[in-house]
Amino acid sequence: MAVNLKRISGGNLSENGRYRRRMLGWLTGVGLVGSGVLSAISNFVFIKPRTTYGQPQRFSIGKPEDFPPGTRMALGAQRIVVIREGNRLAAISTTCTHLGCIVGLDETGFACPCHGSRFDQDGNVTGGPAPKPLPWYKVSLTPNGEIEVDKDTVIQPGSYLSL
Amino acid sequence: MSPNKTSQPSLWKSLVELPRNVWGSIFRNPLPSNDLERSATSFTNFFLHIHPVKVHKHSLRPWYTLGLGLISFFLFVILVVTGILLMFYYVPSTTQAYDRMLDLRGTVAFGMFLRNMHRWSAHGMVAVVFMHMCRVFFTGSYKKPREFNWVLGVILFLLTLFMSFTGYLLPWDQLAFWAITVGTAIAGYAPVIGKDIQFLLMGGTSVGQEALLRFYVLHVAVLPAILTLFIAFHFWRIRKDGGLSRPAEADAIPTLEFPEASTNLEPRRTYGVQGLVRGPLHAAGKVPDNTVFSWPNLFRAELFVFVVTVSAILILALLFNAPLEEPVNVMHPPNPAKAPWYFLGLQEMVSYSAFWGGIGVPGLFVFLLFITPYIDRGTEGVGRWFARERLLANTIFLTFVIVNIVFVIIGTFFRGPNWTFVTPW
Numbered sequence: 202m203a204v205n206l207k208r209i210s211g212g213n214l215s216e217n218g219r220y221r222r223r224m225l226g227w228l229t230g231v232g233l234v235g236s237g238v239l240s241a242i243s244n245f246v247f248i249k250p251r252t253t254y255g256q257p258q259r260f261s262i263g264k265p266e267d268f269p270p271g272t273r274m275a276l277g278a279q280r281i282v283v284i285r286e287g288n289r290l291a292a293i294s295t296t297c298t299h300l301g302c303i304v305g306l307d308e309t310g311f312a313c314p315c316h317g318s319r320f321d322q323d324g325n326v327t328g329g330p331a332p333k334p335l336p337w338y339k340v341s342l343t344p345n346g347e348i349e350v351d352k353d354t355v356i357q358p359g360s361y362l363s364l
Numbered sequence: 365m366s367p368n369k370t371s372q373p374s375l376w377k378s379l380v381e382l383p384r385n386v387w388g389s390i391f392r393n394p395l396p397s398n399d400l401e402r403s404a405t406s407f408t409n410f411f412l413h414i415h416p417v418k419v420h421k422h423s424l425r426p427w428y429t430l431g432l433g434l435i436s437f438f439l440f441v442i443l444v445v446t447g448i449l450l451m452f453y454y455v456p457s458t459t460q461a462y463d464r465m466l467d468l469r470g471t472v473a474f475g476m477f478l479r480n481m482h483r484w485s486a487h488g489m490v491a492v493v494f495m496h497m498c499r500v501f502f503t504g505s506y507k508k509p510r511e512f513n514w515v516l517g518v519i520l521f522l523l524t525l526f527m528s529f530t531g532y533l534l535p536w537d538q539l540a541f542w543a544i545t546v547g548t549a550i551a552g553y554a555p556v557i558g559k560d561i562q563f564l565l566m567g568g569t570s571v572g573q574e575a576l577l578r579f580y581v582l583h584v585a586v587l588p589a590i591l592t593l594f595i596a597f598h599f600w601r602i603r604k605d606g607g608l609s610r611p612a613e614a615d616a617i618p619t620l621e622f623p624e625a626s627t628n629l630e631p632r633r634t635y636g637v638q639g640l641v642r643g644p645l646h647a648a649g650k651v652p653d654n655t656v657f658s659w660p661n662l663f664r665a666e667l668f669v670f671v672v673t674v675s676a677i678l679i680l681a682l683l684f685n686a687p688l689e690e691p692v693n694v695m696h697p698p699n700p701a702k703a704p705w706y707f708l709g710l711q712e713m714v715s716y717s718a719f720w721g722g723i724g725v726p727g728l729f730v731f732l733l734f735i736t737p738y739i740d741r742g743t744e745g746v747g748r749w750f751a752r753e754r755l756l757a758n759t760i761f762l763t764f765v766i767v768n769i770v771f772v773i774i775g776t777f778f779r780g781p782n783w784t785f786v787t788p789w
């Protein structure tokens with residue numbers, strides 16, 4: 202059972218046979234690379250979660266009476282500050298627009314402990330590396346008189362909810 | 365069956381010879397007493413066969429490599445061993461992780477000690493890998509044919525940083541939480557895919573249980589596996605690139621500078637394929653032999669570096685405890701919220717601009733590191749520290765190193781609450 206080396210190396214194939222062999226080689230290569238790419242992509246699809254388990258983006262924060270005029274109250278877990286001036290109410294994000302630390306309240310507005318960004322009372326950047334002002338979120342009154350904040354909807358800064 | 369009297373020893377004889385035969389079946393060679401056995405030792409022992417049979421004398425000079433690559437490797441080994449032990453107690457859950465840290469500290473036998481070892485080896489590995497990169501640069505060792513091993517090295521450096529970044533979240537203390545909040549947000553600034561990367565890393569929109577689990581999987585399985593693969597590749601390339609870099613003079617006949625070079629001319633390729641390293645094969649015939657046997661010369665040196673590395677980590681772990689901050693409070697970042705020291709240069713840079721400091725400039729640095737060997741292609745001054753011929757390249761790299769160190773120092777000592785400038789004295 203001697204092995205025919207000539208046959209293995211394709212030395213005596215016809216023009217057609219050699220062509221067929223090259224095509225098969227290409228197809229195998231494309232198939233392997235293609236499946237590799239496909240499986241890599243599907244792995245990423247797999248690890249990209251469809252549901253997230255964090256804080257809800259829409260939530261109620263209580264009745265208007267809980268926030269008397271003049272209030273600036275930070276709600277830590279929800280990462281917002283609730284502002285009430287007279288009969289107007291608004292919710293501003295306390296997530297720093299730089300890299301996501303929580304900004305603290307101070308006399309002039311907000312200050313971030315991580316890289317020193319500063320914001321005025323309305324959330325406009327007054328210093329530091331933050332690239333954008335703090336977003337204002339949509340606030341509405343539910344039929345049963347509760348205040349609902351919707352963090353998925355960013356509104357024009359300075360637009361308050363009239364109570 | 366053909367009767368063969370001599371091939372079947374009696375049972376009694378087998379039992380008597382059992383210990384010696386078992387031993388002999390594992391270690392095929394006796395402790396070497398001649399050159400043939402010395403070379404056999406290197407390539408019949410699984411754990412030693414990664415080594416060449418003979419090494420160049422120049423590679424054994426302690427002040428040439430400073431053993432830094434080896435130390436990086438041994439630190440990685442310590443990290444794997446201590447890390448696996450820590451896994452017996454750790455739970456990647458936001459409600460349990462911190463308590464497990466307290467348990468390690470308070471109740472588990474040697475728990476605190478192992479955690480200390482793991483932490484100090486991790487810090488050490490970042491520092492030593494960086495120093496190893498500096499030594500490779502300043503000796504011009506990334507030049508042809510070692511360009512690709514330098515590229516592998518840069519990948520190893522990035523993997524090492526990513527290992528420590530993922531490990532940082534696991535204690536689930538204040539430092540962990542805020543450093544990772546900031547770190548993942550930096551990823552979010554990368555162009556096009558930034559937001560997706562951030563979302564994939566965190567498994568959600570903020571750092572929480574999903575992020576902890578993901579970082580755990582990356583830290584204990586994915587990254588160590590990739591790192592192991594690349595270290596193996598790195599080592600294999602060292603062999604295939606002809607051993608460590610050395611100046612051309614080191615292969616010549618003895619000079620004042622290399623008196624140890626041998627006058628004793630030997631034919632090339634004496635020790636078979638296993639011992640062969642790439643060299644001018646066309647120069648057949650007799651050439652000066654400047655190599656020595658790996659057994660015992662190289663192995664003795666490696667053992668020495670190993671013992672020193674392990675001892676240093678043991679002593680550090682005895683003297684200093686790994687820090688553990690307050691448990692996570694998602695409402696209040698500590699002020700200032702500082703990353704570990706090796707990321708403070710980055711943190712200092714992002715305090716000027718998130719994109720440029722976190723993505724643009726570091727990305728440019730990494731890109732420059734990758735292409736260095738393909739740009740700086742002169743062959744002068746290879747194998748010598750701070751060779752005069754490489755003054756320009758070395759000066760540029762030194763500037764890069766110093767700038768990095770200065771930024772780390774500013775971030776570490778000169779930044780106080782709200783990241784304002786403070787003086788440490």
Ligand code: HEM
Binds near residue numbers: 516
């Ligand atoms: C996990 C990290 C690393 C490990 C375990 C490692 C290990 C080693 C070892 C054991 C050596 C033998 C010589 C010596 O000890 O210096 C070596 C050589 C080398 N390393 Fe690394 N290394 C790592 C990272 C890097 C990095 C970050 C670079 C550069 C970007 C690099 C580039 C090289 C090059 C080019 C050589 C050959 C040097 C020569 O021929 O003189 N390595 N490495």
Ligand code: FES
Binds near residue numbers: 298315
């Ligand atoms: S995260 Fe607020 S300044 Fe960087």
